[in-house]
Structures are given as structure tokens and as C-alpha cells.
Amino acid sequence: RLMGGTGKMFFCNSGAEANECLFKLARLAANNGLPPSAPRKFEIITTLNSFHGRTMAGIAATGQEKVKKGFDPLTPGFVHVPYNDLEAARRAVTPHTAAILIEGMQGEGGIFPATPEYLLGLRELCDRNGILLMIDAVQCGMGRTGSFMSYDRILEGNARASTFKPDAVSMAKSLGNGYPIGAAWIAPQWQDLFQPGTHGTTYGGTPLACAVSLAVLETIQRENLLQNVRSLGDYLKTSLQAMAGASKIREVRGEGLILGIELTEEAKPTVSALLAAGLVVIPSGAYCFRLLPPYNITRAEAEEALALIRKVCGP
Numbered sequence: 001r002l003m004g005g006t007g008k009m010f011f012c013n014s015g016a017e018a019n020e021c022l023f024k025l026a027r028l029a030a031n032n033g034l035p036p037s038a039p040r041k042f043e044i045i046t047t048l049n050s051f052h053g054r055t056m057a058g059i060a061a062t063g064q065e066k067v068k069k070g071f072d073p074l075t076p077g078f079v080h081v082p083y084n085d086l087e088a089a090r091r092a093v094t095p096h097t098a099a100i101l102i103e104g105m106q107g108e109g110g111i112f113p114a115t116p117e118y119l120l121g122l123r124e125l126c127d128r129n130g131i132l133l134m135i136d137a138v139q140c141g142m143g144r145t146g147s148f149m150s151y152d153r154i155l156e157g158n159a160r161a162s163t164f165k166p167d168a169v170s171m172a173k174s175l176g177n178g179y180p181i182g183a184a185w186i187a188p189q190w191q192d193l194f195q196p197g198t199h200g201t202t203y204g205g206t207p208l209a210c211a212v213s214l215a216v217l218e219t220i221q222r223e224n225l226l227q228n229v230r231s232l233g234d235y236l237k238t239s240l241q242a243m244a245g246a247s248k249i250r251e252v253r254g255e256g257l258i259l260g261i262e263l264t265e266e267a268k269p270t271v272s273a274l275l276a277a278g279l280v281v282i283p284s285g286a287y288c289f290r291l292l293p294p295y296n297i298t299r300a301e302a303e304e305a306l307a308l309i310r311k312v313c314g315p
Helices: 015-031 056-061 086-092 116-129 150-154 207-222 225-243 267-277 299-313
Strands: 008-012 043-047 078-081 097-103 132-136 168-171 182-186 249-255 258-263 288-291
Touching: 008 015, 015 056, 015 097, 015 132, 015 168, 015 182, 078 086, 086 116, 097 116, 116 132, 116 150, 150 249, 207 225, 225 249, 225 258, 225 299, 258 299, 267 288, 267 299
Parallel strands: 043 078, 043 097, 097 132, 132 168
Antiparallel strands: 008 182, 168 182, 249 258, 258 288
């Protein structure tokens, strides 16, 4: 229902597994119906600074060199282009391209949201070339931005929002609120490509994991947590932006409760200082740390976090 009431879900155990499902889907869809002698379509275009997991294919798909070191030779079939650069994506499409895969908002790469023009342009590009548009929503989906999917929040109010729908979406993290579960949503036109023997998982889709995930989604709805994500996210973002310039905070990016705080210096010392002060944050790129609080964070907790950031980052 949250994905529009159409398509099918494949349940697995993690975001990495969900992305593996997308990688395989791209090749199945691109080569479906082609004669055996036809050139294979196998390349997936991803973006620089992306992150798509720590499997061998996930490492190859990721657009960050630091995660690739020591794992050569990398799995072939991935091409990286700058994020939010539609022209670069156009130039990268070849007869071997099967799909384009992006995060609606880059998580590990610095909390960079896609622009509406980029999302809509990629949809048109993929339609024009007969290739799939796939979204990695493992970190930025399931309500993290205040909408179920980050692209819903990004396209909110856009006159062309109704024309946008990805062909497949990977999910995990907030889907289970800490319990291990992942999922891949596949659009109706591709939902039956996987048949018994072409894909599977040992523990995915167990009754316990699915019951936990359903309880999470029901709690988000019952307690109106998406509105809390929006209101507390806006409060945190506005308060942090007010610190920029007068502290070592350079810029604040993101939506809802996925916020990236870009610093004027490397982030690791600040992350360590915040942890010592009692606030758990993690880096997001070399000069940025991110805030990913729970959806039910209170105003008092948000103010406490801001006080600790002011103490560490100044003034």
C-alpha cells in the first residue's frame, strides 16, 4: 500500500541483500526476450560518493574508493558518474546499460539530496533508453525524511511528481527498527521475472521478521511519527543552520531526521568529542557528520542534542 498498491515485494535480511536483488533484476529485465546471440546488457550506472553495501557487487557499485581497497579485482558491470548531474548520466548510457541506480539522498557520501529535476530527468532518460531506474532507499527511506520515500519528499508540490515512479526500490534499516529485515519492491512490469531458482534467501521473510516490520509501520502511522519527523527535523535543521558561519559548521543538508552537518575541518575529531559529551553521531564523508535520531525523538531531546553540538562546535 505504501508503494502505491502495485508491484511485489521480495523480503530478505539486509540492505546489501536488497541491493543484490536489484542488481540481478536489472540484468534479467534488460536481457528478457533477447535472442542468445544478442549483446548482453549488464552495466549499471551508479554515482560517485554513493554507498550500496559491502558484498562484492555492493562494493563495486559503491562510488567511494575507500571501500574498494584490498578487494580487487572488482565485480565488473558498474559505471560511476557525478550525483545530481543528469548530463553525465546521459553520456554514460551505452548499448550495454541495463539500469541506473541512485540513492534518493546520499547517506554515507555526505547527506546530499537528489534535486527534483534530477529525479524527473532520470525517469525520462531511462524510459527513453528502455532501462530500469532503481532507488536505494536503505538509509533515506521508510519515513526518514518525513515521507515514506525520500523521493516523495523531494518531489512534494512538484507539478510533475505524479509522473515519477522507480522500477525497483531497496529497503532495510528503519524497516525493522533494529530487527534484521530487508526488502526489494519491484514494479508490476518486472515483478514476475524472478521465478523459483533465480533468486532466494535463507531467512528472508520469516513470520517473526515480517511481524516486527509490520508493527514498526503500524506504530509510525498510529503515533503520527512522520509529522514528528518533519517538525523536529525542521527544528533541528533551522537551529543548526543558525550556527553556521559563527562556528565550525559550514552547511546543513538533508530533510526530516536525516541531516548532514558539514564542517570547516575533518569530522572525525568532532564525532569523537560529541560521543565523549554524550551524543552519538557518525561521519558522512570526510568533513561531515550526520544526525539520524529515532522518529519519536522529543523536543526536549532535540534541544539537548543541539546544546551538545553548540558546546563542541561553538560558539
